[in-house]
Amino acid sequence: MSRRSASRRLPVSLRFAAIACAAALSTPAIFAAQTDGPPPARRVDVVDHVFGNSLSDPYRWMEGEKNAEFQKWLVAQGDYTRAKLDALPTLKAWQETLGKTSGNEVVYRAQRYAGGRLFFIRQEGQGTGTLMVREADGKERVLLDPATLAEGGHASITLFALSPDGSKVAVNTDRGGAEVTRLEVFDVQTGKSTGDAVEPVWGEFGADWLPDSSGFAYTQMAPEDQRTDGDPIQDMRLRFHRLGTPVAQDPTLLRAGTGEGVNASFAIPSNRFPQIDFPAGSRWAIAAATGAQPETRYCVAPQAEAIKPGVSWRCIAELDDKVEEAAIHGDMLYLVSARKHSNGEVLAIDLSKPDASLAQARSILPLEDDEIIVGLSLFDTQKVATARDALYVKVTRNGIDSVRRIDYRSGKIDSVSMPLTGAASLFHADNDEDGFLLALRGWTTPAKAWRYDSKDRSMHTLGQDQTSPADYSMIQISETEVTSQDGTRVPLTVLHRKDAVLDGNHRAILWGYGSYGLSQVPVFNPIRLEWVKHGNIFAYAHVRGGGEKGEAWHQAGKGPNKHKGVEDFIASVEALSKLGYSRPERTGLISGSAGGLLIGGALANYPKAFGAAIVRVAMLNPVRLMQAPNGANQVGEMGDPRKAADFPFILAMDPYQNLKPKTAYPSVMLDVGLNDSRVAPWESGKFAAKLRASNTSGKPVWIRTNANGGHGIQVSLGAEATEFADIYAFLDAQLPTR
Structure with a gap:
C-alpha cells in the first residue's frame, strides 16, 4: 500500500503586447526604500522557560485557530502587499507571459x-x-x-x-x-x-474498496470534540461502509489515539493515520499506521475478518524496521525497507506460514551501489507495484527512473525497456490487471504516458502526452556537485539558456526542500522554464534531508542534522557564483512548507549570503510545533519539543527564535494561504513581524495572501501562474543584474 499524495498548483490569462513583455523583463532592479510601511504588529511580553532556555515570543498573540485579530492583521498585510506588487514594473509582462503559458497547457x-x-x-x-x-x-x-x-x-x-x-x-x-x-x-x-x-x-485518504466492489474502508477525521488539543489531523479512525447502508452504521475498524474503536492488537498513536488495503486475488488485508515520515508500521489480517471491529492483527513491520512501502499478491507480502541498506531493498514474506515475520523475509532484487528504491519524490509514485502477471519495482539512479519485472513463480528479473529517459510522475499497477501504467518526464521534456503490455513486453502509448506550451529547446540542464561546509559533495542541478554567458550577471532562483527524504527529481514545469527562457537561472539544490542518495542522505539532514541542509543550500549559492551563473546578491532562494526550516535557517543564520527569499506556506516556529494544527504529525521528522533530548536541536532549527536584532536582512516575501490546514498561517505572521522588527537593511518584508488558497495542493494551473508572476516581478525588483 502506498501513501497517497495530492499534486500541485496552477491559472490566469491576461493580455499585453509581446514587445511590452520583452521590454519590461529587462527592467533594472529597484532598491528605493519603502515610503510607507505595512500594517504594524503589536508586541506582547511573553517569555517561555523551557529546559533551561528563556525564549522571548513577542508575537504569541497571533497563534490559535479562529483568531479574529490575527486574521484581520493578515488580510491587511495581503492588501498592502497586493498594492505593492501591482506597482512593480515587470508584473504585467510576467502575467501575460505566464498566463499564456498556463492557458495553453493541458496536463x-x-x-x-x-x-x-x-x-x-x-x-x-x-x-x-x-x-x-x-x-x-x-x-x-x-x-x-x-x-x-x-x-x-x-x-x-x-x-x-x-x-x-x-x-x-x-x-x-x-x-x-x-x-x-x-x-x-x-x-x-x-x-x-x-x-x-x-x-x-x-x-x-481515499476509499479502499473490497475486491467485490460491495463497499470500502475510509480514514475519517475525528469529531471536533474528540481531537487531541483540537488538532484536526489527530485521532483519525478507519471505518467501513457497505454501499447502500446508512453511514451512521459504519463500524470503526481501527482508531488512532484512545477511546471507543481502539484495537488492542494494533494500537495507533493519536498523531498517526490508520489505513487499509484489500488486494484483489488475496485472502489478506494489510493495514498501516502512516504519518509524516517515511517509516510505516504494517499489520495483516484475513480480509473476511478485517472488515469487523476487534479483529486480531499480526504486525509485521514496526517503525524501527524502516519499511517505507508494502504490497500483497496472493500470500506474498512485499516490503521496501531501508533497515539494512540505505538505498533500500525489496523483501518478500510468505504470509501462509504461521510464523511469518520480518525475520523470515528474503531479499529478491539485487541493486547496484547507486540505485535507490526508497524515499519520496514529487509525485510520491509507487515503488513496488503488484500486477496480476508480475511484481514491478521502480528503481532510481541519479534521478532517472527505470522498472524491473520480477516473475512471481520463477523469481526471474527483467529490466523493462524505457521509452525515454526521465523521472516517473505515474507508476501504478493493480492485482486484477496485467502490466502497469507509467508516465515519464524530464526538466524540459513534457510527461508522456504508456501502458506496459506483459504479452508483448512493450510499452503502448495512452495518447495522453503532455504538450509543451512553448519552445524550450534553448534551455540546457547542467548537473554538478558542490562542496558543503563539512566537505560533503552535494548535487546541484542548473537550468540555463544554452547561450548564457557565464559572467555572473544573471538573476538566479535556487530551489530546495530537505525534509522527509523527499527528492528533487526532474519535473517539467513551464512556469519555471519561462524564468530561464527569459535569460535567468533556475537551480535545484539537492540538500541533505532529501532522499537523492538514499535514506542515509535523509538522516544526514534530519533532526539534529537539520543545519547540514542549510549549509548545503548556502554552499549552492556560492557555487552558482563560482561557476559564473550568478552572484549571491543576484540569487533568490525559494522553499516552503517543511522547507521553511531550510530557507528560514538560511535567513536567520546567513542573511548576507543571498539577495532575496520567497518563503511559501512555511513551517518557521517548530518549538511551538504542538500548538499548531498538524504539528503532532511532524514529530517523527522534526523531533518532539516536549522532550529534553529533542528540544535543543529543535530550538537550533527554529528560524523565528534565531532571528537576530539589529541585523540587515535581504528582501523577503512570504506566501500564505488563508485556508492552510497543514502549516498554520500564524507561523508566517510571527516570522514576518519579528523579521521586520529586527531588520536594519530597509529592504521589504511582504506577506502575500491567497484568500481561496490552502497549502497549494490541487489548485489550478493559472493560480500557479498568478503566484509566480508576483514572485518573478518581486525578484526583478530586488535582485540587481549589474
Whole structure:
C-alpha cells in the first residue's frame, strides 16, 4: 500500500503586447526604500522557560485557530502587499507571459484502468482538474467536473478510487481549499451520485474498496470534540461502509489515539493515520499506521475478518524496521525497507506460514551501489507495484527512473525497456490487471504516458502526452556537485539558456526542500522554464534531508542534522557564483512548507549570503510545533519539543527564535494561504513581524495572501501562474543584474 499524495498548483490569462513583455523583463532592479510601511504588529511580553532556555515570543498573540485579530492583521498585510506588487514594473509582462503559458497547457494525471476503461484527471487553464473516462471504443467523456459542486467553482478533486469492477468511483472533493474533503461515490455509467458519501475526510485518504466492489474502508477525521488539543489531523479512525447502508452504521475498524474503536492488537498513536488495503486475488488485508515520515508500521489480517471491529492483527513491520512501502499478491507480502541498506531493498514474506515475520523475509532484487528504491519524490509514485502477471519495482539512479519485472513463480528479473529517459510522475499497477501504467518526464521534456503490455513486453502509448506550451529547446540542464561546509559533495542541478554567458550577471532562483527524504527529481514545469527562457537561472539544490542518495542522505539532514541542509543550500549559492551563473546578491532562494526550516535557517543564520527569499506556506516556529494544527504529525521528522533530548536541536532549527536584532536582512516575501490546514498561517505572521522588527537593511518584508488558497495542493494551473508572476516581478525588483 502506498501513501497517497495530492499534486500541485496552477491559472490566469491576461493580455499585453509581446514587445511590452520583452521590454519590461529587462527592467533594472529597484532598491528605493519603502515610503510607507505595512500594517504594524503589536508586541506582547511573553517569555517561555523551557529546559533551561528563556525564549522571548513577542508575537504569541497571533497563534490559535479562529483568531479574529490575527486574521484581520493578515488580510491587511495581503492588501498592502497586493498594492505593492501591482506597482512593480515587470508584473504585467510576467502575467501575460505566464498566463499564456498556463492557458495553453493541458496536463493528464492519475491514470487508472478498471473494467476495460481508462480513468484520468484532465487539467487545463483555470480548472483544478476534471475526472474523465475513456471507454473501450476510445470515446472520452466527463465523469465529474468539480466546478459544478461548489458555489463559485472553488472545488477540486484530491483523489479518486475506482471500484475493482469499474462500475463506481469514490471521489474526494475539496470545496474550501483546506484539504478537508467529502468522499462521495458516483456511478460511472451515469455520472450521478449513488448517495453514498462520508465526511470529513483529509484529502490524502481515499476509499479502499473490497475486491467485490460491495463497499470500502475510509480514514475519517475525528469529531471536533474528540481531537487531541483540537488538532484536526489527530485521532483519525478507519471505518467501513457497505454501499447502500446508512453511514451512521459504519463500524470503526481501527482508531488512532484512545477511546471507543481502539484495537488492542494494533494500537495507533493519536498523531498517526490508520489505513487499509484489500488486494484483489488475496485472502489478506494489510493495514498501516502512516504519518509524516517515511517509516510505516504494517499489520495483516484475513480480509473476511478485517472488515469487523476487534479483529486480531499480526504486525509485521514496526517503525524501527524502516519499511517505507508494502504490497500483497496472493500470500506474498512485499516490503521496501531501508533497515539494512540505505538505498533500500525489496523483501518478500510468505504470509501462509504461521510464523511469518520480518525475520523470515528474503531479499529478491539485487541493486547496484547507486540505485535507490526508497524515499519520496514529487509525485510520491509507487515503488513496488503488484500486477496480476508480475511484481514491478521502480528503481532510481541519479534521478532517472527505470522498472524491473520480477516473475512471481520463477523469481526471474527483467529490466523493462524505457521509452525515454526521465523521472516517473505515474507508476501504478493493480492485482486484477496485467502490466502497469507509467508516465515519464524530464526538466524540459513534457510527461508522456504508456501502458506496459506483459504479452508483448512493450510499452503502448495512452495518447495522453503532455504538450509543451512553448519552445524550450534553448534551455540546457547542467548537473554538478558542490562542496558543503563539512566537505560533503552535494548535487546541484542548473537550468540555463544554452547561450548564457557565464559572467555572473544573471538573476538566479535556487530551489530546495530537505525534509522527509523527499527528492528533487526532474519535473517539467513551464512556469519555471519561462524564468530561464527569459535569460535567468533556475537551480535545484539537492540538500541533505532529501532522499537523492538514499535514506542515509535523509538522516544526514534530519533532526539534529537539520543545519547540514542549510549549509548545503548556502554552499549552492556560492557555487552558482563560482561557476559564473550568478552572484549571491543576484540569487533568490525559494522553499516552503517543511522547507521553511531550510530557507528560514538560511535567513536567520546567513542573511548576507543571498539577495532575496520567497518563503511559501512555511513551517518557521517548530518549538511551538504542538500548538499548531498538524504539528503532532511532524514529530517523527522534526523531533518532539516536549522532550529534553529533542528540544535543543529543535530550538537550533527554529528560524523565528534565531532571528537576530539589529541585523540587515535581504528582501523577503512570504506566501500564505488563508485556508492552510497543514502549516498554520500564524507561523508566517510571527516570522514576518519579528523579521521586520529586527531588520536594519530597509529592504521589504511582504506577506502575500491567497484568500481561496490552502497549502497549494490541487489548485489550478493559472493560480500557479498568478503566484509566480508576483514572485518573478518581486525578484526583478530586488535582485540587481549589474
